Structure formats: structure tokens, C-alpha cells
Amino acid sequence: MSDSTITIIAIFVAAILMFIFPLMAMSDRTDDMSQLSVQTATTEFVDNVRTTGVLSLNNYQKYVDSISATGNNYEVEMEAQILDENPGKKTTQTQSTKIGENVYYSQYTSQIMDELNKNSKGTYTLKEGDFFSASAKNTNATISQQLKSAFYKVTGNDTYSISAKHGGIVTVTGTK
Amino acid sequence: MKIQSLAIIFIIIIIPMSIILSEYLQSQINTINLQTSYDSRLIGATYDAVRAFQLNAVSSSTNDIAASKIRDIEASATTFLTSLANNFEDSGTSRNSIQSYVPAIVYCLYDGYYIYSPYTNDIQGVIENENATYKDGQQLTGVKPYIYYSCRYIKGAIDVVITYSLDNYITIQGTIGGESVNKSGYYLGKFEGTSFNGKYNGVSISEDEGTLRENIFDSETMSVQNYAYAKIQGTKYYLDNNNNVFRLLNGEKLEVSDNNKGEYIDLIQRNNSAYKFYEQAFKFSDYVNKNLQTLTYNDAVDADGNKINANGFSGDRTIFNESGTIKPEDSNSNFTEHRTAVIRYAIEKNLTTAIANYNKNFAQGTAAFAMPNLSETDWYKIINNVSLITFMQGLPIGNKVYNGYAVVTNNKNEDFVAKESIYIVSDGQYHSIGDIDLQSKTTGLKGYINLDFERHTLDQTNYYYPKEETGCYTSIINQTSIDTYDKNPNNPNNDLDEYLTWLKSKNPQLAQAYYTALGRERYGMYRYNKLDE
Numbered sequence: 092m093s094d095s096t097i098t099i100i101a102i103f104v105a106a107i108l109m110f111i112f113p114l115m116a117m118s119d120r121t122d123d124m125s126q127l128s129v130q131t132a133t134t135e136f137v138d139n140v141r142t143t144g145v146l147s148l149n150n151y152q153k154y155v156d157s158i159s160a161t162g163n164n165y166e167v168e169m170e171a172q173i174l175d176e177n178p179g180k181k182t183t184q185t186q187s188t189k190i191g192e193n194v195y196y197s198q199y200t201s202q203i204m205d206e207l208n209k210n211s212k213g214t215y216t217l218k219e220g221d222f223f224s225a226s227a228k229n230t231n232a233t234i235s236q237q238l239k240s241a242f243y244k245v246t247g248n249d250t251y252s253i254s255a256k257h258g259g260i261v262t263v264t265g266t267k
Numbered sequence: 268m269k270i271q272s273l274a275i276i277f278i279i280i281i282i283p284m285s286i287i288l289s290e291y292l293q294s295q296i297n298t299i300n301l302q303t304s305y306d307s308r309l310i311g312a313t314y315d316a317v318r319a320f321q322l323n324a325v326s327s328s329t330n331d332i333a334a335s336k337i338r339d340i341e342a343s344a345t346t347f348l349t350s351l352a353n354n355f356e357d358s359g360t361s362r363n364s365i366q367s368y369v370p371a372i373v374y375c376l377y378d379g380y381y382i383y384s385p386y387t388n389d390i391q392g393v394i395e396n397e398n399a400t401y402k403d404g405q406q407l408t409g410v411k412p413y414i415y416y417s418c419r420y421i422k423g424a425i426d427v428v429i430t431y432s433l434d435n436y437i438t439i440q441g442t443i444g445g446e447s448v449n450k451s452g453y454y455l456g457k458f459e460g461t462s463f464n465g466k467y468n469g470v471s472i473s474e475d476e477g478t479l480r481e482n483i484f485d486s487e488t489m490s491v492q493n494y495a496y497a498k499i500q501g502t503k504y505y506l507d508n509n510n511n512v513f514r515l516l517n518g519e520k521l522e523v524s525d526n527n528k529g530e531y532i533d534l535i536q537r538n539n540s541a542y543k544f545y546e547q548a549f550k551f552s553d554y555v556n557k558n559l560q561t562l563t564y565n566d567a568v569d570a571d572g573n574k575i576n577a578n579g580f581s582g583d584r585t586i587f588n589e590s591g592t593i594k595p596e597d598s599n600s601n602f603t604e605h606r607t608a609v610i611r612y613a614i615e616k617n618l619t620t621a622i623a624n625y626n627k628n629f630a631q632g633t634a635a636f637a638m639p640n641l642s643e644t645d646w647y648k649i650i651n652n653v654s655l656i657t658f659m660q661g662l663p664i665g666n667k668v669y670n671g672y673a674v675v676t677n678n679k680n681e682d683f684v685a686k687e688s689i690y691i692v693s694d695g696q697y698h699s700i701g702d703i704d705l706q707s708k709t710t711g712l713k714g715y716i717n718l719d720f721e722r723h724t725l726d727q728t729n730y731y732y733p734k735e736e737t738g739c740y741t742s743i744i745n746q747t748s749i750d751t752y753d754k755n756p757n758n759p760n761n762d763l764d765e766y767l768t769w770l771k772s773k774n775p776q777l778a779q780a781y782y783t784a785l786g787r788e789r790y791g792m793y794r795y796n797k798l799d800e
């Protein structure tokens with residue numbers, strides 16, 4: 092091989108080593124940071140709903156804003172499992188409020204959003220014993236994902252690298 | 268060779284190595300991240316289960332009865348699985364599939380525990396009906412029979428099984444000197460004098476502490492009313508203005524027949540539960556002191572009569588005969604040490620078996636299920652509180668298989684009265700016993716169990732509080748003015764007993780209010796084995 096060929100290869104290798112690798116490492120760390128902040132924001136948002144029994148449009152907006160601040164787009168999904176008033180028919184001493192024994196029905200993001208927008212105060216209330224959960228996934232490809240797919244990872248279009256999920260029982264009956 | 272070639276060869280060697288190394292490191296990081304996130308999901312779901320158990324217990328008037336308790340436990344276990352599945356949903360997990368990773372859920376209660384786990388239904392020999400709900404050999408998940416914290420002792424003419432509990436309540440069953448024994452009561456060690464003198468721990472207990480009152484929801488007038496009450500065997504009996512005595516069952520009033528009414532009215536108007544509690548504890552302790560004081564750790568055997576090989580089961584320290592001024596309820600007493608050892612042994616032994624059985628009969632895939640090592644701090648929590656232990660195992664997390672557990676304690680329950688669960692009412696607020704502001708108060712003090720200050724939910728919008736007092740800002744809401752418990756420089760235990768001994772001389776009225784409430788609330792608890800009269 093001639094000197095010039097080797098030099099050209101060396102330049103390419105050097106470029107990869109000096110630019111792409113650090114960039115990949117940096118973008119990976121950025122994703123880690125985003126993951127952490129999205130997880131924290133989701134946990135805070137859900138815990139707020141769980142301890143107050145109220146989901147307000149205001150809080151939802153704040154949550155969406157705070158996760159968008161990571162520079163990515165997210166798909167937020169919410170689910171409220173409502174403790175039904177129909178008690179499970181197990182014994183004669185049935186109570187309509189027994190948590191865990193009775194039937195739950197679910198309301199999902201679109202229904203919850205409808206309720207939030209319909210209501211003049213922009214609130215959605217839950218009661219003691221209901222479940223509430225929310226999850227966020229990134230919808231755009233992050234820089235790290237783009238680099239990885241360009242170089243070595245074979246990835247589909249709908250894979251996500253940042254996702255957070257939190258849920259749990261509602262401990263207080265909310266008032267509008 | 269030219270320097271460029273050397274550089275390229277160097278790079279060709281180093282790049283794959285660094286890529287492999289970084290991938291390896293990343294996978295390790297992912298494993299740890301996943302493990303932490305599973306841990307937090309597990310503990311979150313366990314908290315939910317405990318919360319559901321508490322809410323159900325508060326709104327149920329029959330929570331202390333076994334059948335009702337089993338329902339509450341099943342409901343709580345369902346809540347746990349639902350909550351866990353909710354948290355795992357993004358990885359496509361449903362409740363049924365998450366259940367196969369949960370080998371056992373353990374509800375450690377007052378004098379024993381329930382294990383919620385899968386089992387094979389065995390109804391062989393029972394005539395099978397084709398339409399029956401449950402079939403022989405079917406795999407079901409449910410609550411297994413209650414297991415007591417008990418231990419057998421053989422020494423000379425003594426052959427007894429003693430059942431311990433989270434406090435000093437014990438049950439003795441067996442034979443002593445050829446006579447059969449079945450006694451239950453609170454073992455409080457040695458009292459002063461040969462007969463009960465109305466004093467416990469140097470604090471005099473009044474024979475009449477007056478009438479107690481609280482709010483309840485009256486289903487007849489559909490309003491919240493204030494009634495006088497007394498608690499007997501776990502049930503509160505109320506006296507209305509027309510001299511009728513009633514109790515509540517799921518919100519409905521049930522009147523007590525006229526024949527038994529007089530007894531209840533007496534107790535409601537002139538509450539002597541606390542006095543009776545200490546009087547009975549005196550008699551019971553006296554019996555134990557006389558008959559079982561020679562029992563030592565060495566005399567403990569298993570059900571078949573073989574020596575137990577575990578911590579706290581060997582040595583010649585006497586269980587019911589403390590040396591010096593140590594009282595049985597102190598954390599450094601022989602009694603407490605042995606009691607803890609029995610509870611721990613009882614849980615460990617059966618739980619290991621339950622998880623091993625699960626591994627043998629139900630486990631899917633290749634993961635081996637084994638009981639994880641519970642840390643000492645977790646054991647401390649389990650032994651001193653009603654608590655919930657949950658296990659989750661077998662989930663693949665990168666390079667390892669997940670094997671985790673969570674322990675959450677429940678300090679709001681109808682099972683027993685912990686020493687910390689007595690709140691003192693003064694000036695329209697309730698305080699925790701260690702409140703510094705309380706130390707100077709001498710009048711208008713009354714203690715109640717913490718459960719009485721819990722909010723009761725009626726329906727979506729209505730609720731009430733049984734007691735009208737509000738929480739003290741510096742000792743309940745946030746705990747900024749709580750005194751430290753280390754009041755004895757010679758023998759520091761740093762526990763509540765040490766503080767109470769100190770409090771007795773500092774503020775006798777407060778100590779009296781505390782011990783009276785403790786006695787009264789303990790006397791009112793539901794006990795399967797009634798206290799010995």
C-alpha cells in the first residue's frame with residue numbers, strides 16, 4: 092500500500108475516533124440524563140395525582156413541559172383504573188368500598204383528556220382506592236439512536252430509548 | 268515498518284477491545300439499573316398493598332375477625348399484583364404473568380402470619396361434582412392456613428407450647444405437673460407486692476377513667492353523631508341518648524339485647540378497662556413467674572421434641588425470670604430476645620419451605636427460586652410491627668436473574684397496640700408521646716390509639732373523623748419537637764421504655780395518661796384466646 096492510501100485510511104480512522112466516538116458517548120449520556128429526568132418527572136406527576144386525588148390540566152401541562160425540556164418528543168399515556176361501586180359477591184358482608192376485591196374499570200388517555208377539557212376547571216378527580224398510572228416514551232429518534240442506527244445497530248422506526256412509567260393506588264378522594 | 272502502519276495496527280487491536288469493553292460495561296450498568304428499577308417497583312407495589320390493607324381495615328368494623336381478615340388479605344394481595352403489573356406494563360406484562368414471578372407474599376400479623384402463594388388444590392376423597400368451582404389437583408393461589416409464632420418447651424414435668432406475639436401477650440398450652448393448661452395473657456414480669464395494688468411500673472392506674480366519646484356515622488339519621496363508647500373484644504359498643512347500647516356492622520346499627528345491656532352500660536359510663544388489663548396481667552404474670560420461671564433457652568424443642576439449632580435457642584438464660592431491674596418488655600430482656608428468636612425461626616422455616624415448594628411445583632423456566640437473605644434491619648421491622656414481606660424472583664435482568672424482596676410495616680392496624688401507637692390528647696390536639704411541649708402539661712391529658720384519629724370515608728364526598736382533635740404540628744405533622752429517648756446514661760437502650768421511666772418522675776400525670784391508654788386499648792383488642800380472668 093502506498094503512503095497516501097494509508098494516510099487517507101488513517102485520517103478516516105482518526106476522524107471516527109476523534110469525533111464520532113466521543114459524540115456517541117456524549118449522546119448516550121444525554122439519553123441517560125433525559126431518562127433520569129423523565130423518570131423523575133413521571134414519578135412526581137403520578138405521585139401528585141395519587142396523594143391529592145386530582146389530576147388537573149395545569150399539572151398535566153407542567154409535566155409535559157418538563158419532559159419536553161429534554162429536547163425530545165414524547166408520547167404520554169395515562170390510565171385510571173376506577174374502583175367500581177359494584178362489590179364482588181363473595182360473602183354477605185360485602186362492602187362497596189373494599190379495595191382490591193371489587194371490579195375495576197379503566198379510563199385511558201383520550202377519555203381522561205376529554206374529561207379534562209370538558210370540565211370548566213380542567214380537573215379530573217379520582218377516589219381512594221383507584222389506581223393511576225402514566226408512562227412516557229420518546230417518539231423521535233434521539234441523536235444517540237440515529238448514530239447507533241447509522242453505525243452498527245439495526246433498529247426499527249418505533250423503538251424508543253427513553254421511557255418512564257409510574258403508577259399506584261390513589262390514597263385520597265379528590266374534590267373538584 | 269512505518270509509524271502510520273504501527274498506528275493502524277494499534278488502532279485495529281484497540282478498537283474492538285474498547286467496543287467490547289464498553290458494551291460489557293453498558294450491559295452491567297443496564298443490569299444494575301434494571302435491578303434498582305425493579306426494586307423500586309416492588310417496594311411501590313408493596314406500599315400500595317399495605318395502604319389498601321389499612322384503608323380496608325379502617326372502613327371495616329369486622330377486620331379483626333379471622334374470616335374478614337382473610338378477605339382483607341386477599342384483597343390486599345390482589346392490589347399488590349395489580350399495582351405491580353401496572354408498573355410493569357410497558358414491558359407488556361399482565362397481572363397473571365407477573366404472578367408467576369411472585370413465589371410468596373407474607374402477612375406478618377400479631378401472633379402469627381399468613382402466606383399468600385400458589386398451591387395445588389387437594390380434595391381427594393371428597394365426592395367430586397362436575398360443576399364444582401374447584402377441582403382436585405387444580406393449581407390455585409390463595410392464603411394458606413395461619414401459622415403461629417409458637418415454640419414447644421420440655422423440662423421435667425413441664426411440656427408446653429408457648430405462642431408469642433409482637434408484644435408481651437403469650438398463650439401457654441400443654442401440661443404443667445400433669446395438669447393441662449390453656450392460658451393467655453400479657454406477661455409483664457414481676458409486680459410489687461403479692462396482690463395487685465393498682466400500680467404498674469410505679470404509676471397508679473385509676474379504676475374509673477370516666478366516659479370516652481367519639482363520632483360515628485349514624486345510618487338512621489344520616490348524620491355524624493357523638494356517642495359514649497367502650498371497646499370490648501375488638502368491638503366498640505355505643506350508648507345512645509335513649510339508653511340503648513348498639514354496635515356497628517358495616518355501617519348498620521345493631522342493638523344489644525336488654526339482657527346483656529347493663530354490663531355494657533356500666534363499662535361505657537365508668538371505664539375500667541385499663542385497671543382490669545393490669546389486674547389480669549398481674550394474675551397471669553404471677554402464674555407464669557411461679558410455674559415457668561425455670562424454663563431456659565435450652566428447653567426449646569421443635570414439634571417432634573428435637574433440639575432447635577438456631578440463634579436464641581441455646582444457653583441457660585431463663586425466659587421468664589429477668590435479672591435485676593430489667594422488665595420483660597425491655598428490648599434487652601431475655602424474654603424479648605427469645606421471643607424475637609422464636610418469631611424469626613417460625614417465619615424463616617415455613618417461608619423457606621414455601622418458596623422451595625414453589626420452585627419445585629410452580630416455577631416456570633429455568634430460574635431457581637430461593638429465599639433471599641433478609642437483612643437484620645428488615646428482621647427488626649418484621650419482629651416489631653405488623654408487616655408485609657413480598658418476594659419477586661426469576662425475572663431476567665441482563666446478566667442476572669432478579670431475586671428481590673420488600674418489607675413494609677403497617678403501623679395502623681386493628682391487630683395490636685404498639686407502644687408508639689398511643690397518641691396523647693391535650694388542648695384540642697393530639698401529640699405523640701415524645702413531644703417536648705407535652706412534658707409540661709399536667710391536666711386534661713388522655714391517650715388513644717392512633718387509629719381513632721384516622722379519617723373514615725363514607726362515600727365519594729363524605730367523611731368524618733372519630734375524634735375531633737387535630738394533629739399537633741410539631742410532633743405529628745412534622746416531627747420537629749420530639750425528645751430523644753436516651754434518658755438513662757447508665758443503661759442506654761434508646762427505646763420508649765427508657766423514656767417512659769424518665770417521664771414517670773418528670774411528669775407523672777402524663778405517664779399515667781399513657782399507661783392508662785395503653786392498658787385500655789390493649790384490653791379492648793380482639794383476642795382469639797380471651798384473657799384469663
